[in-house]
Amino acid sequence: MSWPGHFGWTLVRRPAGGLASLAAAFTLAALATGLIGGLLFLAAGAAPAQAFAALAKGAFGSWRAVSETLVKATPLIFTGLATALAFRARLWNIGAEGQVFAGAIVAYGCSLQLAGLSPWLQVPALLTAAMLGGALYGALAGLLKVLGRVDEVISTVMLNYIIVFGLSLLLLHGPWSEAGGFFEQSAKIDPGAALPKLVTGLRVHLGFVLALLMAVLVGFLIERTPLGFEIRAAGSNLRALAFQGARIGRLILVVMALSGALAGLAGASELLGVQQRLKAGTLVGYGYTGIIIAILGQLRPLGIVLAALLFGALVNGATLMQIQTGVPSALIYALQAIVLLAFLIARAATGWRLRRLAHAG
Amino acid sequence: MAGALVPRLAVSHLTKRFGQLLANDDISLSVLPGEIHCLLGENGAGKSTLSSCLFGLYRPDAGSVRVDGRPIELRSPADAIAAGIGMVHQHFVLVPAFTALENILVGTGRGWRLDLAAARRAVRALCARYDLALELDRPVAELSLGEQQWVEIVKALYLGARLLILDEPTALLTPVESAKLFRVIMRMAREDGLAILLITHKMAEVMRSDRVTVLRKGRLIGTAATAEVSRDQLVRMMVGRDLASPRSEPRTGPATPLLRLAEVSLRDADGRRHLDAVSFELAAGEILGVAGVAGNGQTELFETIAGLRRPSSGSIYLAGTRIDGEDPAGIAALGLGHVPNDRARDGLVPDFSIAENLLLGQQWQPPWRRGWLLNRPAIRQRAATCIAEFAVAASGPEALVRRLSGGNAQKVVLARELAKASRVLLCNQPTRGLDVGVIEHVQSELLRRRAAGCAILLASEELDDLFSLADRIMVMVGGRVVALVDRPATDLATVGRLMAGQAAA
Numbered sequence A: 001m002s003w004p005g006h007f008g009w010t011l012v013r014r015p016a017g018g019l020a021s022l023a024a025a026f027t028l029a030a031l032a033t034g035l036i037g038g039l040l041f042l043a044a045g046a047a048p049a050q051a052f053a054a055l056a057k058g059a060f061g062s063w064r065a066v067s068e069t070l071v072k073a074t075p076l077i078f079t080g081l082a083t084a085l086a087f088r089a090r091l092w093n094i095g096a097e098g099q100v101f102a103g104a105i106v107a108y109g110c111s112l113q114l115a116g117l118s119p120w121l122q123v124p125a126l127l128t129a130a131m132l133g134g135a136l137y138g139a140l141a142g143l144l145k146v147l148g149r150v151d152e153v154i155s156t157v158m159l160n161y162i163i164v165f166g167l168s169l170l171l172l173h174g175p176w177s178e179a180g181g182f183f184e185q186s187a188k189i190d191p192g193a194a195l196p197k198l199v200t201g202l203r204v205h206l207g208f209v210l211a212l213l214m215a216v217l218v219g220f221l222i223e224r225t226p227l228g229f230e231i232r233a234a235g236s237n238l239r240a241l242a243f244q245g246a247r248i249g250r251l252i253l254v255v256m257a258l259s260g261a262l263a264g265l266a267g268a269s270e271l272l273g274v275q276q277r278l279k280a281g282t283l284v285g286y287g288y289t290g291i292i293i294a295i296l297g298q299l300r301p302l303g304i305v306l307a308a309l310l311f312g313a314l315v316n317g318a319t320l321m322q323i324q325t326g327v328p329s330a331l332i333y334a335l336q337a338i339v340l341l342a343f344l345i346a347r348a349a350t351g352w353r354l355r356r357l358a359h360a361g
Numbered sequence B: 001m002a003g004a005l006v007p008r009l010a011v012s013h014l015t016k017r018f019g020q021l022l023a024n025d026d027i028s029l030s031v032l033p034g035e036i037h038c039l040l041g042e043n044g045a046g047k048s049t050l051s052s053c054l055f056g057l058y059r060p061d062a063g064s065v066r067v068d069g070r071p072i073e074l075r076s077p078a079d080a081i082a083a084g085i086g087m088v089h090q091h092f093v094l095v096p097a098f099t100a101l102e103n104i105l106v107g108t109g110r111g112w113r114l115d116l117a118a119a120r121r122a123v124r125a126l127c128a129r130y131d132l133a134l135e136l137d138r139p140v141a142e143l144s145l146g147e148q149q150w151v152e153i154v155k156a157l158y159l160g161a162r163l164l165i166l167d168e169p170t171a172l173l174t175p176v177e178s179a180k181l182f183r184v185i186m187r188m189a190r191e192d193g194l195a196i197l198l199i200t201h202k203m204a205e206v207m208r209s210d211r212v213t214v215l216r217k218g219r220l221i222g223t224a225a226t227a228e229v230s231r232d233q234l235v236r237m238m239v240g241r242d243l244a245s246p247r248s249e250p251r252t253g254p255a256t257p258l259l260r261l262a263e264v265s266l267r268d269a270d271g272r273r274h275l276d277a278v279s280f281e282l283a284a285g286e287i288l289g290v291a292g293v294a295g296n297g298q299t300e301l302f303e304t305i306a307g308l309r310r311p312s313s314g315s316i317y318l319a320g321t322r323i324d325g326e327d328p329a330g331i332a333a334l335g336l337g338h339v340p341n342d343r344a345r346d347g348l349v350p351d352f353s354i355a356e357n358l359l360l361g362q363q364w365q366p367p368w369r370r371g372w373l374l375n376r377p378a379i380r381q382r383a384a385t386c387i388a389e390f391a392v393a394a395s396g397p398e399a400l401v402r403r404l405s406g407g408n409a410q411k412v413v414l415a416r417e418l419a420k421a422s423r424v425l426l427c428n429q430p431t432r433g434l435d436v437g438v439i440e441h442v443q444s445e446l447l448r449r450r451a452a453g454c455a456i457l458l459a460s461e462e463l464d465d466l467f468s469l470a471d472r473i474m475v476m477v478g479g480r481v482v483a484l485v486d487r488p489a490t491d492l493a494t495v496g497r498l499m500a501g502q503a504a505a
């Protein structure tokens, strides 16, 4: 006798984390996003097919478009990696946003001191400074957790507010506001501090290569090193790790600092690679978007790079879409949220798989 | 009456695969109303898998199930409950913040409204029926493991279970609680005609059942009437060979003390006293058995020695070095291994492979680390050796620990801690949840360690185990050592009385 199921099919659980279920989730999410996005475009008064075509052309239609997509993706790779590193240890660092600012601020402060020196010295020094800045700001939240038992979600969100307002003050009334300027921005940095462009005439810069390098390093760190081992153990059963004598307080500090350092690089890469000056508004949102990137990327470096490229393409393509079809480019942020939600729902749904029943005798 | 012959549960040709692994291979068995039916088998034999299939948690790949003669389809636990099947899991699934009553009622509502008063009356009646003094309004987090178990059972009965599946219900209970559990399920079967499918590794409990079905490596070996088979026959069916029961020989020669506790007290932040001036010495090549009802300070004693808790006063020496106030890693490095009593909570990382769990705690140490990186070939190699040595049933070093059966998971903890324990081994309930074959292996391993000069502190609720292994026995009551005697100078009854808090006669 066979085990009866409906219409000869049954639902069975897929092995967790299987590649097949992941692929199914992505396909489903892409379809859902296409459908809902298309409806949104329709509501905005454009033909969906045209809007998507313009979006794709804006993102990849020319070398210039590709370069801009990579420029937009670069800070997101950094913040995605920063978030993922902490999340793997189940440390809910929501503070990449503030750590981006910290990195940019420290890098800018140092650039004032180093102006005029050789780029060979300035660029590495400023990148290191940005990492230190982000690391200190991240470690501050870690310290509050270890010493004061302050939940890191609360502390990192608070620290985000503090540094965003802090930078505004510095730029509006402080010593860094551009002489004679009305905007919330600093003067330009020394040309020797700028990150070199990868291709002359295009804006894509050294930061992108650095981001890819960091993705590889983070992958290695998590999977192959004793520290990564502790991070993964903490993410699964912290108590068992503590029973083996691991120093949990130190681990929290180190992970928060490393996470902050990665986010700090996003700040440096924007400051030295794109804006060439501190401007509060231009740094906003990378940290929070990094959380979405990290989740979409399944907290894995390769996934994060792909998710960041996708979001970079969406943001970059939106401009051409607005010009050609009149769909407001801000709609793209709604689309990003839809991608995430569709993915999460599809992920839950594809944990199950339809299977034809074997009709045993 | 012909009705009595219709089995409450009839399973035929049930098969369940996990990928390549055949966890249940063509299993058929029946449980009659009023019968206590034991499911016996080694760790990883497929007992929990079978009961999960019967409760609708797994979908079998083939086979059919009848309840009271009617074929039923088990797509989810809801189907099982509707068919009158109740289950108490190997790991309880209660909501700690809910009260006992809320836990019993959660998810049972029909319609939207919950008639709390009527439900309370029904639950009260059930408790009264079996003389259970369950405090219905206490949060489950405050209940003992034994009481939590009652909550699970009452919940199943409240849902109308006529077949009760109990997966190792006594593994975590004290002997007194186990005895009570047995009295009650006997009454449920004899007086109320409940059918009971009982999974247990304790042979004394098996021998009190009506019939036994034995599984080995997923296959059905056979079903026997308990009265017609001996304990040794069952063990042979289960593990496929005879077992020796290891006993320790008297020690010879002088022994150097390795572990010394002097007036160690432990008080927590609320002023509760867990340990009260505990003093003893443990020598190389000695097994000191710790007897005591659970919750009388044994776990705190072990954790304090291992450096997981800081004593409020007193001192602890390991091979002459003072270790109280040291951190756990430093103490472990002196050659101390610690098998915690709650392996899932304290001993294992469920998302890690066997190899990674064996590495836990030594991830920075040289052979396993080369420069910045983990030495993965060496780690895998060592894991393969441990898996072979402890006969862990798993696909290999990369198998995730969360997929292991309870007993196999315990073997992983044992393998890791035995490797660390060059001087002192702390074993808190090391054989809990293990099958008799593995228990034999663990016991002879402990004796081998003892012969090699390891000092072993062993806590067990199985007094028989303590008496066959320990050189001396220490009884703990309320955090105090009430007796510390040579094994030949005492007997089971005396220790039992001391544990219950009565002065020795």
Ligand SMILES: Nc1ncnc2c1ncn2[C@@H]1O[C@H](COP(=O)(O)OP(=O)(O)OP(=O)(O)O)[C@@H](O)[C@H]1O
Binding pocket: B018, B021, B023, B041, B042, B043, B044, B045, B046, B047, B048, B049, B050, B393, B394, B403, B404, B405, B406, B407, B408, B433
């Ligand atoms: N979800 C799962 N995925 C893959 N394998 C599994 C899964 N659950 C159990 N197994 C495997 O199936 C086999 C039977 O496991 P099961 O838990 O049924 O054993 P058991 O008889 O209950 O053992 P124990 O007495 O140790 O609790 C084991 O080899 C186990 O590793």
Ligand SMILES: [Mg+2]
Binding pocket: B047, B048, B049, B090, B167, B405, B406
């Ligand atoms: Mg089991």
